[in-house]
Amino acid sequence: MSGRINNLVDISQSPAALRGRADIVLENAKWASHVFQRFDREATMRVVDAVARTAHDGAARYAELAVEESGFGVVAHKRIKNEMTAMPLVDYYRDDDYVNPRISENLKIVEIPRPAGVVFALTPSTNPISTLNYKIVLAMMTRNAIVISPHPAVRHCCVEAANSLAAAATAAGAPASSIQVLAEPSIPLVNEFMRSPKTSVILATGGSAMVRAAYASSNPAIGVGPGNAPVFVDSSADFEKAAARIVESKSFDNSVLCTNESVLITVPEADSRLRRALGSRGGHLCSDEETGLLRRFLFHASGFNVEAIGRDASWIANQAGIRVPRSAKILIAPIARIGVEEDLSREKLCPVLAYHVAKNRTQAISQSRAVLRLAGAGHTAAVHASDEQTAFDFARAVESYRVVVNAPCSQGAAGFGTNLAPTFTVGTGYFGRSSVGDNIGPQHLVHWTKLAYNSDRSEKFGDFRGVAARFDGPLPQAPEDGVPGRTRNDSPPGGGIAQSGIDREELRRIIAEELRAVLKG
Amino acid sequence: MSQDKLEFLERSREFWNPKKTQDWQDMGVDLVIDRREGYYLFDMDGLRLIDVHLNGGTYNLGHRHPELVEVLKVGAERFDMGNHHFPALARTALAEALAACAPSPDMKFTAYGSGGGEAIDIAIKTARHATQRRKIVSIFNAYHGHTGLAVKTGDERFSKIFLSEDREGEFVQVPFNDLAAMEEALRGNDAAAVIIETIPATYGFPMPEEGYLPAVKSLCDKYGALFIADEVQTGLMRTGELWGITKYGVEPDILVTGKGISGGMYPIACVQIRERCGGWLRQDGFAHMSTMGGAELGCVVAMKVLEIVQRPEVRAMVRFNSDFLRAGLDLIKSAYADFFAGIRQHGVIMGLEFDHPEGAKPVMKHLYANGVWAIFSTLDPRVLQFKPGLLLTQADAEDLLRRVEIAVDLARDEVKGKRRRAA
Ligand SMILES: Cc1ncc(COP(=O)(O)O)c(C=O)c1O
Numbered sequence: 001m002s003g004r005i006n007n008l009v010d011i012s013q014s015p016a017a018l019r020g021r022a023d024i025v026l027e028n029a030k031w032a033s034h035v036f037q038r039f040d041r042e043a044t045m046r047v048v049d050a051v052a053r054t055a056h057d058g059a060a061r062y063a064e065l066a067v068e069e070s071g072f073g074v075v076a077h078k079r080i081k082n083e084m085t086a087m088p089l090v091d092y093y094r095d096d097d098y099v100n101p102r103i104s105e106n107l108k109i110v111e112i113p114r115p116a117g118v119v120f121a122l123t124p125s126t127n128p129i130s131t132l133n134y135k136i137v138l139a140m141m142t143r144n145a146i147v148i149s150p151h152p153a154v155r156h157c158c159v160e161a162a163n164s165l166a167a168a169a170t171a172a173g174a175p176a177s178s179i180q181v182l183a184e185p186s187i188p189l190v191n192e193f194m195r196s197p198k199t200s201v202i203l204a205t206g207g208s209a210m211v212r213a214a215y216a217s218s219n220p221a222i223g224v225g226p227g228n229a230p231v232f233v234d235s236s237a238d239f240e241k242a243a244a245r246i247v248e249s250k251s252f253d254n255s256v257l258c259t260n261e262s263v264l265i266t267v268p269e270a271d272s273r274l275r276r277a278l279g280s281r282g283g284h285l286c287s288d289e290e291t292g293l294l295r296r297f298l299f300h301a302s303g304f305n306v307e308a309i310g311r312d313a314s315w316i317a318n319q320a321g322i323r324v325p326r327s328a329k330i331l332i333a334p335i336a337r338i339g340v341e342e343d344l345s346r347e348k349l350c351p352v353l354a355y356h357v358a359k360n361r362t363q364a365i366s367q368s369r370a371v372l373r374l375a376g377a378g379h380t381a382a383v384h385a386s387d388e389q390t391a392f393d394f395a396r397a398v399e400s401y402r403v404v405v406n407a408p409c410s411q412g413a414a415g416f417g418t419n420l421a422p423t424f425t426v427g428t429g430y431f432g433r434s435s436v437g438d439n440i441g442p443q444h445l446v447h448w449t450k451l452a453y454n455s456d457r458s459e460k461f462g463d464f465r466g467v468a469a470r471f472d473g474p475l476p477q478a479p480e481d482g483v484p485g486r487t488r489n490d491s492p493p494g495g496g497i498a499q500s501g502i503d504r505e506e507l508r509r510i511i512a513e514e515l516r517a518v519l520k521g
Numbered sequence: 522m523s524q525d526k527l528e529f530l531e532r533s534r535e536f537w538n539p540k541k542t543q544d545w546q547d548m549g550v551d552l553v554i555d556r557r558e559g560y561y562l563f564d565m566d567g568l569r570l571i572d573v574h575l576n577g578g579t580y581n582l583g584h585r586h587p588e589l590v591e592v593l594k595v596g597a598e599r600f601d602m603g604n605h606h607f608p609a610l611a612r613t614a615l616a617e618a619l620a621a622c623a624p625s626p627d628m629k630f631t632a633y634g635s636g637g638g639e640a641i642d643i644a645i646k647t648a649r650h651a652t653q654r655r656k657i658v659s660i661f662n663a664y665h666g667h668t669g670l671a672v673k674t675g676d677e678r679f680s681k682i683f684l685s686e687d688r689e690g691e692f693v694q695v696p697f698n699d700l701a702a703m704e705e706a707l708r709g710n711d712a713a714a715v716i717i718e719t720i721p722a723t724y725g726f727p728m729p730e731e732g733y734l735p736a737v738k739s740l741c742d743k744y745g746a747l748f749i750a751d752e753v754q755t756g757l758m759r760t761g762e763l764w765g766i767t768k769y770g771v772e773p774d775i776l777v778t779g780k781g782i783s784g785g786m787y788p789i790a791c792v793q794i795r796e797r798c799g800g801w802l803r804q805d806g807f808a809h810m811s812t813m814g815g816a817e818l819g820c821v822v823a824m825k826v827l828e829i830v831q832r833p834e835v836r837a838m839v840r841f842n843s844d845f846l847r848a849g850l851d852l853i854k855s856a857y858a859d860f861f862a863g864i865r866q867h868g869v870i871m872g873l874e875f876d877h878p879e880g881a882k883p884v885m886k887h888l889y890a891n892g893v894w895a896i897f898s899t900l901d902p903r904v905l906q907f908k909p910g911l912l913l914t915q916a917d918a919e920d921l922l923r924r925v926e927i928a929v930d931l932a933r934d935e936v937k938g939k940r941r942r943a944a
Contacts, residue, residue, distance in 0.1 A: 008614050009596045009821050016591035024834045027914055031841035034915045177837050478847035480760065480867045481728035482720075483768050 018192045026198035028177040029118040029145035033200075035175040036143040037115055040471035041099040043173055048090055048140045050172035051165050051179075055086035055133040058164055062129040065157035070125050072310025077253035081130035081424075089137050089422050092415075098142045098446050100469065108453035108461040113446045115143045117200035120193050122214070124206040125151035126256035126310065126349060129161050131205055131424040136165050136179055142445040144200075148181040149190050151206060159183050173474060194219060201445065205425045215433070222444060224425055225432035227258035228347040228376025229409055230368035232394050234361065234385035235269040241406070242384035243277035249408030250351045251282070251329040256310040259380045259413035259426060263338065263345050263354040263371045265364045271357050282329035283353070284313065286322065291333040291344070293320045294352060299343035309349045316350060338370045347375050361390060365397045372399050378432025382409035401429050401437040415439055523566050526553055549886040552894065557584035560910045560917060562894055570894040571921050573909050577722060577754045581781035581911050582829060589784040592825040593818060602816035606807075611817035611824075615791070618824050622831065623793055624750070624764040625772035630794040630802055633815025637753045637779030638666025640790035641716070643809055644775045645670045647794055648714035648747040650801040650808075655689075656712040658746070660697045662900040664723035665716060665751055674716055676900060697721060698730045703737055707744040714775070715741055716749040719765040725881075725904030726865045726872030734769040747774040747798055753790070757781040758830040758911055760868040761839045768867070774798050784826045789819030835911055842913050843868050849922035853929055860933035862903075871907040872898065875932070881905035883935045887928035893921060 011017050039047075059082035063075045102111040121135040132148055139146035150158030162181035169178050182189065190210075194202055194217035204214035204223035211223035233242050246261055266274055275285055286294060297320035298305050308316055313331050317324040324331070330351040337356075338345045344354040358364035368381060381400040385391050395403040402420060404412035415422035421439040429437025436444060453461050479488030530553070533542045545552065552570070556563040560583050562570040575581060582589065596611075603609045616631035623629075632647070634640035645657055659665070659674035666672065672680045673692040680686040693712075695702040706712065715737060720726050741748045750773035755765035757778065762768050764776065775798060779790035794802075801808050829835065847866060850873070854861040863874035875881055881897035884905050888895050898904040909921065 008611060008824070009592055009599065011588065011591045011595055011825075014591050014595070016587040020586075020588045020829075024832065024838070024912065027912065028834045028837050028841075031838065031845075031915050035841070035845075176840065177834070475841075475844040475848055478843040478866055478868075480768065481865055482731055482733065482867065484731050487728075487731060 013188070015188075015192075018189050019196075021189060022192035022196050023198065025147055025180055025182070026118055026120075026193065026196050029147055029180060030198055032175040032177040033115060033117045033143070033145040035475055036145060036178055038472040038474070039099070039143055039173075040469065040473070041097060043471075043473060044099050044141070044143055045094075047169050047172045047174040047178075048137060050168045051140050052086045052090045052137060054165055054168035055137070055161075056083055058161060059083040059086065059129075062157055062161045065160070066128050066154055069157050070128070070154050070310070073126070073253050073256055074312070078127075078129065081127060081253065082133060084416055084422060085130045085133035085137065085424060089134060090141070092422055093141060093442055096442065098442055101464065102448075103464045105461065108455065110451040110462075110464050111448040112451065113142075114449050116220075116445045116447070117144060118198060119144045119146040119201055119203055119445060120149065120199045121146055121203040122149050122190070122206050122210055123151060123158060125153040126258070127253075127424055128154040128158050132158055132161055133165070134422075134424040135203055135205075136162070138440075138442045138445055140169060140174070140178070141442045144445050145175075145178045146180070147193065148179070149185045149193060150181065152185055155183065155185060175474065191217075194221075203425060203440070211434075220435075222425070222427070222434065222436050222440060224258075224434055224440075225378060225428040226347050226376055227260070227379035227426070228262045228371060228374065229259060229380040229382060229400075229413070230263050230265055230371040230398065231261040231382040231384070231409055232364055232368055233264060233266040233270055233274055234364075234383065234387060234390045234394075235267050236387035236390060237270065237384035237406075238386065239270065239273045239277040243274060243281045243283070245384070245406070245408045246353070247278065247281040247283055247329055249410040249412075250353050251313070252408065252410045254310045254312050255351045255410065256349050257410040257414060258347075258349070260349070260410040261353060261382060262347055262376070263335075263356060264332075265338075265356050265358055265367050265371075267360055267364055268357055278332060282327055283332045284317070284324045284328035284330070285355075286331060286333045288334075290320075290322045291335070293322055294331060294333050295344055296320070298348060298350070298352065299346070304346065304348065308352075311350055313351045316352065338367050339374060345371055345374055361393075365394055368394065368398050372431075376400075376432075378428030378430070378434060378437065379426060380404070380409060380413040382407075382412070399431040401427065401431070402439070522551055526551070526566055529553060529565065548882060550889050552889065559583040559585075560913055568892065570889070570892055571917060571924070573893060573895045573907055573921065575908050575910060576785070577780050578757065578759060578908060579780040579783065579785045581757055581759065582784060582826065583910055583912055584785060586784060586786075586829075588829065589786045589822055589825055593786050593822055596818050596821035600817040600821060602813060602818060605810060605812055605814065609815075609817055609820075611820035612815045615815075615820040615824050615827075618827050619778075619791060619793055622763055622827065624767045624776060625774070625795055627796045628776065628793045629796045630799040632792045632794060632799075632802070632809065633820075634779075634790040634792065634811060635788050635813040635816065635819075636666070636668075637777065637790045638668035638671045639811060639814060640753075640777045640779055640792045641665045641671035641674070641749075641751065642668045643792045644749045644777050644794075645674075645714065645716065646809060647775060647792065647798060647801060648749060650804075651747060651798040652713045652745060654711055654713040654746075655691045656693060656709075657691060658693050658695060658703070658706045658712050658715045660717055660721060660724075661694045662697075662724040663694070663716070663718060663721060664900065665718070665753075697724070697727055698733050700733065700736050700740070704740055707740050707746055710744050712744065712746040714747040714749045716751060718751040718753070719755040719760075719769065720867060720870055722754040722870075722906065723899050725874075725898030725901035726870060726906065727901075728865050728867065729769060734766070734771050738771045738773070741774075749773065749775040749777065751777050753777060753779040754908075755867075755870060757826070758835055758839060758868075759870050759908075761836060761843065762868075763831060765867065765870070782823045782826055783819060784822045787816065787819040787822045788813070789816060789823055791815075791823070830911065838913075839868055839911055841915070842909055842911075842918055845915070845918055846871070846909060846922065849919075850925070853922070853926045856926075857929050857933050860937055861929055865904075869909045869911065869913075871909075873905040873907050875903055875905070875936075877936045878903060880932070880936060883932040884928055887931040887935075888924065891924045891928050891931075893924045893928065
């Protein structure tokens, strides 16, 4: 229908229309999840593997499209992230079963998995495809339907990618509408999705405003706050390795992972060796004047300059008016203070690292706490140290639920290069005003019905190994009577009655007898 | 029953329609619809009913669908019914929108009625003008409405009483699914049209046999008659396709849509006409007139209905609903096989057959008592018309099945006598 016709009386932006739009997408998802819950583990994993394979195959293409559409990030790095959130993610959870019941003989408890139902997932502009892959894989593993709401700045590549995964899922047997994506994710529309009683859980990764809106929606939400990771390099660290890891992490996809190191804090004994090591790895140490230029470029009255997000070091240096060698991978800005008076101690989604020398270990820890007090509570911190007491003291002091040790933090906190669960949604827990403090995984999208027996010893626990799991699988297609090849009009000819004279009980008895005979035989 | 309702029914008998009012009481259905929302009806005494009658698809999208309410409200700030003598913005816009999704390639024109019957009359008049023949062939027990011409295509019960039956032999009826009889009726090369409901609703949805409808169309072509598809109940995505007739591979000459196209919000019905059949529109455009036919507010609502039903999500919902309900009904049917005899289905058009000449009536009654409103087929009361909405939710679909099983059980006992339960 042409636009002109619709516009005769245009209600497309009215609350009724927006609500209607959300409602029908979510109800479709509800249907899909209802059918999906009939699937057994094998059928489920078939869908998961098909989706992961398609995500893998599209990794390079969508890395390119995402960089092109958003204008930032590094294609090669995005490709790695897109791949990591495909098959390796599935393999990480392959042995976990979110489909079959769990039986605990000694507790006399059986647990039956109950998927959330409809997952409404917001995905960010910084890690668009990897977050999308990751959330879809999680949803499929747990037999949930998912609706993706991409960040508007990257919606074209996200819509295409999500649709390719949706096609793969249905081709592998998933119910239609298991994966849907919003083509026009405007704020009022997204709010309708978040508010709808048909949304089971909101999985919000993105800007603070969006995450807070998710929590304000009245629906269950798993939202994560922003990061602003302090990284403490202790005097006991291996400086060469620490420097190499920090530069690698900060330059990875130009620091758009919210787990990137934001403020490096060290102690005087380490300072000069660390500077040298960083310098030799591609860190450009700014002079005071250069730091001032950077500060002015990166922070405006309204906050971080979004133009700088995910840009590389030379682009930023150039814009800020600093001359740096071509080999510079990250810009290091020494700062004397940490807190509200120093903008550079805030989150910086770009390869600029603030650098602060504290008086001693104790002060370093207190400064690290200050970094997270400013922003990024509950998110991420890192420490480079060979002394485990220092690592421990640091970790128990900072308000972060993950502290990466002797590894690149961007990747490590997200479970790549550490044995944390691979994730693109880092739970910021109660410190960070979130409901979950872990790396979000499939386990967060399922609750379990617990069948709890009388604990009294005289009461026997049932034998559940033989109990039928009742996976009915996909719905059989209803007939379309009279359509060639689609008819199943089972009306008895002439209005007569099939099996008349045999009643229900009789039928059940016959069937039961036949079954017994088969089982005996 | 509340005192209020008793008094109201009394007034209904007195001022509106004594017999109709009483008949429902006699059938055990004392429904007086008050509030309505989505697929729920609320009786004036508060009982909630899931509506699977939908007034024949009028409430396809639910009662008072919020987007239709909105478009009607906003539309009313600019339009009213309009002046039917003049070219009109909304009337033409809807005609264009209908042409864009018509079941036949050159179906360009739309003529408007204010209701289905009137639209059927227009269709018949159009066919008569185009062929310069008078004879109209329809199906035994067909129902196309109660206006002057439409009423003659149907059961004489509705025409004789008003001394309005066909006495010229211009209206001929043949059995459904009987091609020989159809050919017999057309053989004289004197029929203007065959008018046929893609799946006859009021007759309990007997399903067209494979190849029947295309063969009827071929016979029409062979003997120079037009094919009028009455899609008043089968159109608007109820089969999972916009027009049911498309599923059967037929391109009709004229298509009538009513009921659902109004969204249940503003009366309107449409006749879509292939260019070569719409001669009167060129010869004498004032030949058929109707002040309220194609009222512009109705057009505004109808355009929204067309837009909504064509959303891809709606198609998916119809699929889910028809598969899910069928799976559930099959289970109920096998548990009550001595009573629940058959299921006729295409999409969310369903007829449930019961093994008793009036078997659908007790089922209707017990459904009513258990919170579901579905109506028996007037012309085949063995069959319950089971017409869930396009947008029925999973939760309501499941609840519907639960209530159907309870009602079928009770109706079965009433009809067949209580059976001995296994000890
Ligand atoms: C198939 C069919 N055609 C035509 C009509 C007549 O429509 P209306 O009642 O709007 O005149 C009906 C009404 O029930 C119908 O079911």
